[in-house]
Amino acid sequence: MSMSTDSRASQSLAPHARNPASPMPEDYQTLRFSYKRPPDFGQSPCAHYPVLVVGAGPVGLVTAIDLARQGLQVVLLDDDDCLSGGSRALCYAKRTLEVLDRLGCGDRVVDKGVSWNVGKVFFRDEPVYQFNLLPEEGHRRPAFVNLQQYYLEGYLHECASNYPNLDIRWRNKVTQLENSDAKAKVTVTTPEGSYTLSADYVIAADGARSPVRNMLDLESKGRIFQDRFLIADVKMKAPFPAERWFWFDPPFHPNQSVLLHREADDVWRIDFQLGWDADPELEKTPERVIPRVRALLGDDVEFDLEWVSVYTFACMRMEKFRHGCVIFAGDAAHGVSPFGARGANSGVQDADNLGWKLGMVLRGEAPVSLLDTYGVEREYAADENILNSTRATDFITPKSAISRVFRDAVLSLSKHHAFAQKLVNSGRLSTPSTYLNSPLNTPDSDSFAGIMRPGAPVADAPVVIANDERHWFLQQVGGCFTTVLFTDTYNPAAELSEMTVLQVLPAGVSTSPPTNSIVDVDGLLAARFDARPGTTYLLRPDQHVAARWREFDPIRVKAAWLRATGREMLP
């Protein structure tokens, strides 16, 4: 979550009254987890674990699940006993859904959530243009799924509970942390007192106010925006489509912006810009909120308030995400304005980037320096996210008279002029970063077109696997290094001792592809990878491109693999 919500200004308004028949397992807002006495009380020397993850929000849960899937012993500590209060993060990007798919919980999120690709922008009382974030076919997941954060956390928690090697400890608050290069010593305070743990690594996913960050006297620095926004989640039967609607200066809320989003369970989020002078205590009261909602919906739409929150935000980040054996992820490491849905989504990408690297280091398969590339890649991504969300914020909330003049000029031109539509910035929505300058990349030595450069997240496409089953490409890769070889005919000699070689056959060659091969049934994979027979890609466990060539050369693949695992860096 990118926004810092004043907890006192946040309140749940009769969340259960609307849906009393909701079955218990789905009532994630009232779910409380019981405290259980950890086995590590009063031990001397204290218990040691390879990894502690602090914070059971989306980022901490994804990190812990990814590590547990790799067979590591993980302790996940959370100071609270419940899931997210309120809908919060809400918009999960395609890349996040793909990460969740890799962890085995994408379907539940997509099935429960509201998929959308289209955004509409209004200026005053007129629609000025619309955009489609995923204008092409042949992807498993949509551009976005909207879902209340407590559902995401609930599903992740249920997934996490399936791992006996993942110990989730509620009401276990980290209160002290001693960090050295070799290991961390952590004091954990519970309702029945404190105990001590040590760990090779501590992942701090403990949110924007990160207590762990404070314990280490570290800062997250940046720009605080002097503006306040109101979130009103309303439950209603509404005729609006599942699209993102954004108003600049609408008649029902003059001089400010309004954003409308659909959530699960017939809940809609309305986000009103209030201005810096607004009183957060007053603005969250139903007496103030209801007339604002009515002004948008009209008098004849019946609705109930589900959740109300007044928030401010800042764009900031820590200078470095890794500090010895403490590694920061998500809002603890970086914060953005909410326009662009780059908070939780970038946090999940942090986890995706960190999981495989930490796993390899802990298994002794890669040097500790591989963890520094987590910093290099995700600090770069944070800068990209901050740049995009800062620009959106400056467009949405102009900071000077002339800035407002240009903003309105862009909007008024955008109705009739396509160029101006490109300038309208109601939020540049989260896309994954291409790690262009990552030390893990092997630079191209052959000529390629398209965006699947070393460092880029790979594109999805429909494929056929054995027994003529239709699947998706992203289901075939990830979790480990994979070499993908595009070929006209299956080549049984194309093998590597280090990893699987997945051969991609063109449609029509074979209806039942041999083991370790797939059929590019619609030709989209080859098109998206700019592939010809012989084209070879080395893919990382997080589904980013490490290297690519026009020919399959085991020696070059192995060199690139060593480089991508931090074992052979070019000077």
Added chain:
Amino acid sequence: MSTLITAPNMANPDDFYEALIDMHRDLNETQSQAVNARLILLLANHIGDMQVLREAMTHARTEP
């Protein structure tokens, strides 16, 4: 890459200047500001070249 043309480049400068002032006829201060902003945006897109645009912005900003 092209650079900003600052040498005379108009067949008839007086025609342009008259048209520019005419564009603002009968407009109040606020309307004129908006028209100027739209004009800048339209011309900037026509130019397209970021280097030329940056150069023009630098000149515009540094004149006394």
